[in-house]
Amino acid sequence: MNARQLKHFLTVAETLHFGRAAELLGMTQPPLSQSIMSLEQELGAPLFLRSRRHVELTPFGAQWAPHVASAIADLETLPEIAARLIEGRAGSLSLSFVSTADYSVLPVLVHRFRQLYPDVNLSLTEATSDKQTAALSNGVGHAGIIIPPNRERLPQEFFYRRLIREPLVAAVPESWINEKRLNPVGGQLKSEDVIASPLIVFPRDAAPLFHDLVTEYYAARGASADVIQHAIQMQTIISLVSAGMGIALVPQSLRHLARTGVRYIDLEGAAPELETGLIWRRDDNSSTLANLLELVEEMELD
Amino acid sequence: MNARQLKHFLTVAETLHFGRAAELLGMTQPPLSQSIMSLEQELGAPLFLRSRRHVELTPFGAQWAPHVASAIADLETLPEIAARLIEGRAGSLSLSFVSTADYSVLPVLVHRFRQLYPDVNLSLTEATSDKQTAALSNGVGHAGIIIPPNRERLPQEFFYRRLIREPLVAAVPESWINEKRLNPVGGQLKSEDVIASPLIVFPRDAAPLFHDLVTEYYAARGASADVIQHAIQMQTIISLVSAGMGIALVPQSLRHLARTGVRYIDLEGAAPELETGLIWRRDDNSSTLANLLELVEEMELD
């Protein structure tokens, strides 16, 4: 019993006519008759009742036909499924991201991807850059949005592409401005003001690169940060700023996270810039990943 | 692309080794390699990454495999489904019955059938003997439990088998006995008492054969029935008896329908007998029907 014979059976069951069925199947009638007969012999029961002029299904044939039809239909959608998987229009894409990306590239990227590839199962995981790199290295996940280390420290097994490069801005309690504790000039905060203010910042182990970028700002000005509090979530940091506990240096895109009592102010002079980009394994040739990369090329994220 | 190639693909995907897969498939390795290659060519994408020493699935292959596995599994259950349909262990059986059978043969028949063939979809329809015969004649339903007409009036297209032959008994209001309006002697009701009592009976058009059996009882005794009420359901008739409206002549098996205020009493002498039997189309060779018939032969219903 093979799919060919089953197809033959279905066609005869539909037409109830060997000649016409053979035509539909692109073959001649004799081999079709033989095919059905051998199928019946194998099953040990007739599928059709044939008089010399008429063909009809036996009760067994009639009840079996829908099962066969369903199995054959499933079989025949396999090439279509394959095509969709090959083109990356179906399948899965597992994307990890650092929490800061949540306010900049991630939403627009995810939205566009979902729009273009609605049938791809996109799974998103928040993780630090280090953890993302480790997971990808172990073959877990397809791509990660990270804050990149120095080029030489990025393992050879990865490709990297910059997504966005944005200056840090200060998130400050609104009250401190009203009380003249901070004095922005022309919409910019002076470095003396920054240095003099208690700082709320990520713990270094959670985001070493971002942490280092902030502390280097102080070091470059011959000072060191007066870290009053660590917090592991951007939202928590902003909440603490709102409570007047201190200021924070955050990526500019965090302006999207509006919160009463918090003002975002540009830094005076050349602000440190935070780069965010995408990494993926060189040897990963998943088509869903390829589609994501293509989409990244097409989008103007900066 | 055919089921054979897909099976090859699945086996290689499981073993990740062409030689061992070929062995599992009962073939040699070269044609297996060719089969996979031709499948890959047809799909337009590689299913496996082969180095000279290693085989692994491509992302596409890995994602396609479960779809293929499911389709092939469905395909391979078709012979099993066919066997069950052929043996009548799956499929459907549509049985109609007269309402009186509800209290005699039907429950035990249905119970036993369900027990033996739990996967057969058994559909039960209550109908008069005439309607059942007509439906069967039109190819609707498999068998019917009817009160049979004279043999010569049963169309040639049917087979018939008696299931039960039971005497009619009188269903009488309990109060009438207490009030000595009826006087059973030795547990039997005299025909004078029957003739003298108002009768509740099926309308003739709903059950002509049963109706005729009852009226012939009166005719044979030179009387005619004093029909005080028609009712179309056995339960209604017994309810009316319980209310003291009259008596009814009912099949003995109706004793199973106990009701306060109603007594079932044998008729004096030779009581009219009601036959109930099964009909089916001679040319219906459904295996579920065959199983029902076999079951009927094995059971002692009388």
Added chain:
DNA sequence: ATCTTCTCATACTCAAAAAATATCAATAAT
């Protein structure tokens, strides 16, 4: 470093299966 082994690919041959052609036989309609 060389040799052996493992493993998938290639070239070629053969057998079995599928389908074609030609024809038959039975039935229904003209």
Added chain:
DNA sequence: ATTATTGATATTTTTTGAGTATGAGAAGAT
């Protein structure tokens, strides 16, 4: 009666699937 229709049978041809023999490249052993 005759003809057209339709499924079955007989026989040949084509296609497909699988076999054998062998090659080539990589990993591991000596």
